[in-house]
Amino acid sequence: MPSIDTLLAQMTLAEKLGQLTMTAAGYAVTGPVVAGDTTQAIREGSVGNLLNLFGAEAVHAAQRLAVEESRLKIPLLLGLDVIHGYRTIFPVPLAETGIFDPQVWALTAREAAREASAEGVALTFAPMLDVARDPRWGRIVEGPGEDPYVGRCLAQAKVRGWQTARLESADALAACAKHFCAYGAVTAGREYAPVDISARTLHEVYLQPFAAAVAAGVAAVMPAFTDMDGTPMTAHVALLRDHLRGRLGFRGVIISDYHAIAELMNHGVASDLTEAAALALRAGVDVDMMSDAYRTALPEALDHGLVTMAQIDAAVRRVLELKERLGLFADPYRRGSTPERAAALSGRRALARTVAARSLVLLSNVRQTLPLAPSVRTLALLGPLADAPAQMHGPWSAAGDPSKAVSVLAGLRERLPQAHIAHAAGVALRTQPGTDALAAQQAALQLCDAADVIILCLGESATQSGEAASRAHPELPEPQRPFAEAVVARARALGKPVVVVLFSGRPLVVPWLIEQAQAVLAAWFPGSEAGHAIAEILSGERSPSGRTPVSWPRAVGQIPVFFGERPSGRPYNPRDFYTTKYLDESNDPLFAFGHGLGYGECARGNLQLTPAQLTQADTLEVRVEVHNPGERTLEETLFVFTHLPVASVTQPRLTLQGFGKITLGAGERGTLTLHVPATQLRFLGPDLEPLWRPGTLQVFVGPSAERSRLLCGSIELRAS
Numbered sequence: 027m028p029s030i031d032t033l034l035a036q037m038t039l040a041e042k043l044g045q046l047t048m049t050a051a052g053y054a055v056t057g058p059v060v061a062g063d064t065t066q067a068i069r070e071g072s073v074g075n076l077l078n079l080f081g082a083e084a085v086h087a088a089q090r091l092a093v094e095e096s097r098l099k100i101p102l103l104l105g106l107d108v109i110h111g112y113r114t115i116f117p118v119p120l121a122e123t124g125i126f127d128p129q130v131w132a133l134t135a136r137e138a139a140r141e142a143s144a145e146g147v148a149l150t151f152a153p154m155l156d157v158a159r160d161p162r163w164g165r166i167v168e169g170p171g172e173d174p175y176v177g178r179c180l181a182q183a184k185v186r187g188w189q190t191a192r193l194e195s196a197d198a199l200a201a202c203a204k205h206f207c208a209y210g211a212v213t214a215g216r217e218y219a220p221v222d223i224s225a226r227t228l229h230e231v232y233l234q235p236f237a238a239a240v241a242a243g244v245a246a247v248m249p250a251f252t253d254m255d256g257t258p259m260t261a262h263v264a265l266l267r268d269h270l271r272g273r274l275g276f277r278g279v280i281i282s283d284y285h286a287i288a289e290l291m292n293h294g295v296a297s298d299l300t301e302a303a304a305l306a307l308r309a310g311v312d313v314d315m316m317s318d319a320y321r322t323a324l325p326e327a328l329d330h331g332l333v334t335m336a337q338i339d340a341a342v343r344r345v346l347e348l349k350e351r352l353g354l355f356a357d358p359y360r361r362g363s364t365p366e367r368a369a370a371l372s373g374r375r376a377l378a379r380t381v382a383a384r385s386l387v388l389l390s391n392v393r394q395t396l397p398l399a400p401s402v403r404t405l406a407l408l409g410p411l412a413d414a415p416a417q418m419h420g421p422w423s424a425a426g427d428p429s430k431a432v433s434v435l436a437g438l439r440e441r442l443p444q445a446h447i448a449h450a451a452g453v454a455l456r457t458q459p460g461t462d463a464l465a466a467q468q469a470a471l472q473l474c475d476a477a478d479v480i481i482l483c484l485g486e487s488a489t490q491s492g493e494a495a496s497r498a499h500p501e502l503p504e505p506q507r508p509f510a511e512a513v514v515a516r517a518r519a520l521g522k523p524v525v526v527v528l529f530s531g532r533p534l535v536v537p538w539l540i541e542q543a544q545a546v547l548a549a550w551f552p553g554s555e556a557g558h559a560i561a562e563i564l565s566g567e568r569s570p571s572g573r574t575p576v577s578w579p580r581a582v583g584q585i586p587v588f589f590g591e592r593p594s595g596r597p598y599n600p601r602d603f604y605t606t607k608y609l610d611e612s613n614d615p616l617f618a619f620g621h622g623l624g625y626g627e628c629a630r631g632n633l634q635l636t637p638a639q640l641t642q643a644d645t646l647e648v649r650v651e652v653h654n655p656g657e658r659t660l661e662e663t664l665f666v667f668t669h670l671p672v673a674s675v676t677q678p679r680l681t682l683q684g685f686g687k688i689t690l691g692a693g694e695r696g697t698l699t700l701h702v703p704a705t706q707l708r709f710l711g712p713d714l715e716p717l718w719r720p721g722t723l724q725v726f727v728g729p730s731a732e733r734s735r736l737l738c739g740s741i742e743l744r745a746s
């Protein structure tokens with residue numbers, strides 16, 4: 027391959043702008059094409075990158091046009107949204123986050139990378155690192171939940187899993203951290219709405235996972251569609267050029283989101299495509315996804331002196347360097363040339379099953395309704411998601427075939443062959459005019475009469491979650507609530523327990539359902555192995571261990587409710603009217619961050635913090651003794667929080683500093699030891715620079731952010 031300098035010197039302006047253009051292949055083939063026939067554009071070198079093309083044969087055919095028919099033979103970069111699996115679909119990211127196991131986070135990315143690269147994909151538009159505290163926002167499903175520390179850990183694990191240490195490997199994918207940044211803070215949880223947050227919150231919360239992704243060597247970053255306090259991220263010089271590239275040292279490629287450069291005109295910061303293209307390039311956006319702004323408008327911007335050839339060359343260089351790091355020049359057909367062995371695929375399905383089972387969160391379990399007793403002979407399996415394989419993947423299922431997902435019905439029938447499982451949907455997922463809803467409901471209700479236990483599968487469809495899926499009423503979608511109430515009423519009259527399996531891409535605000543059902547299992551969207559995983563938990567084959575990575579609201583009016591809130595000058599006091607509170611609702615979430623029940627509960631005690639006096643050169647060791655008094659093996663997850671009671675700026679009431687797991691057999695005791703580097707305990711001072719403040723630091727350890735369950739201790743931070 028000629029050196030990048032040599033290539034650059036040979037390239038025409040059109041060929042340079044082609045390397046800065048990413049077109050959706052499927053869009054070009056089936057819809058109004060961006061560049062005339064994309065095939066011809068690739069031959070001419072005026073499209074250098076594609077998205078949404080996958081399958082070894084199709085990818086190699088497109089690659090052949092570039093490397094054998096174009097003038098400079100520059101290979102294509104092919105990207106796809108491999109978010110939580112390629113064909114084997116793992117639980118949605120929010121669900122997987124709730125396993126709180128970075129090794130699993132890395133492993134599922136690694137396996138998805140193997141599967142996708144085997145079909146020619148070289149870049150994934152993942153990990154999605156948008157911290158989110160607003161369940162109205164549909165994309166909360168795609169990210170790390172409410173906490174920035176979890177976002178940092180997820181970023182490190184996912185970049186490692188996608189990219190490995192050798193990006194040129196045939197099974198490595200370039201990762202693209204998105205959406206930079208604070209997309210999760212959209213106004214009122216409404217998709218694509220403006221973002222207005224303080225600089226402190228931006229640095230303390232939303233930038234944190236991206237800093238970790240850059241430190242982990244992420245190859246690409248995608249700016250968010252949204253603005254930040256009036257400046258669209260796609261044109262944000264201060265955050266893209268000065269912070270991401272300057273302060274964080276990001277050397278990779280910035281790829282715009284879909285059509286986002288052209289949308290600078292909708293934001294009102296560009297009067298035409300030429301201005302939009304110039305703004306984006308000057309901010310540091312290298313690749314124009316689907317606006318066709320760079321190819322069609324940068325020549326005019328260049329003529330008018332809005333951009334320089336040096337800026338164009340710098341962007342082209344970064345794209346060519348990424349292609350070189352991926353090994354695309356060395357062997358453009360490397361990805362997609364070696365089909366995976368059947369054993370790899372079966373092993374991956376087994377992994378998907380385990381990960382799905384570990385992601386399920388048992389929210390409530392009255393009188394140990396679960397696991398199902400061996401004596402259970404007849405089950406009524408009801409609800410629109412009981413036999414709905416097409417919904418189990420959730421949003422962003424890449425090349426996954428939804429029809430191949432295991433439904434709850436299939437999983438239970440396989441796991442409980444001796445049980446009679448009577449099934450009826452009872453109600454449609456979403457209101458369907460013209461259907462005889464009453465007859466369907468009556469037929470379902472009758473199945474309760476002969477059942478020992480009623481299992482009710484409710485929740486969102488896959489399209490009610492993810493991008494462009496904000497919901498002002500993040501509750502059970504109509505018409506499910508009336509049906510659920512009828513089932514619960516019938517069951518109560520019969521004296522039979524109702525177990526709800528709740529599918530969603532967000533914490534649904536259903537306090538009445540939690541109150542009335544005997545057990546509620548949050549399944550999120552578990553992926554290809556949904557039914558098998560749910561059956562493992564319901565049958566008791568495995569104790570549930572998943573935890574919720576977001577606080578679960580009691581009411582929409584509480585949103586945003588999260589554990590990292592700053593203190594009030596009038597902290598809640600039930601005996602004082604004039605304190606922070608609602609007249610009509612508790613301040614606390616229905617379930618705290620980290621909540622999740624098992625089939626038994628561990629006891630925790632004897633918190634030890636070492637050293638008692640900590641300097642910035644030290645590492646805090648947190649030890650806690652754990653005991654499993656029950657008869658089943660339990661996987662316990664514990665969190666370490668801190669609070670700085672006095673500082674030059676107010677500090678969050680709880681700051682997550684670490685988490686860890688310990689698995690204990692029946693009756694076993696053990697000690698969980700976590701280490702927190704002292705530098706992690708610095709906070710951002712008034713100038714937003716890290717500050718070390720000698721004085722008392724409170725330390726809390728527990729199974730969730732619920733304060734009543736936290737062990738408390740304190741240490742002294744010393745100057746040195």
Ligand code: GLC
Pocket residue numbers: 077107151204283284493
């Ligand atoms: C979408 C999403 C982004 C995705 C891109 C390509 O609009 O915002 O997350 O990677 O377009 O599909």
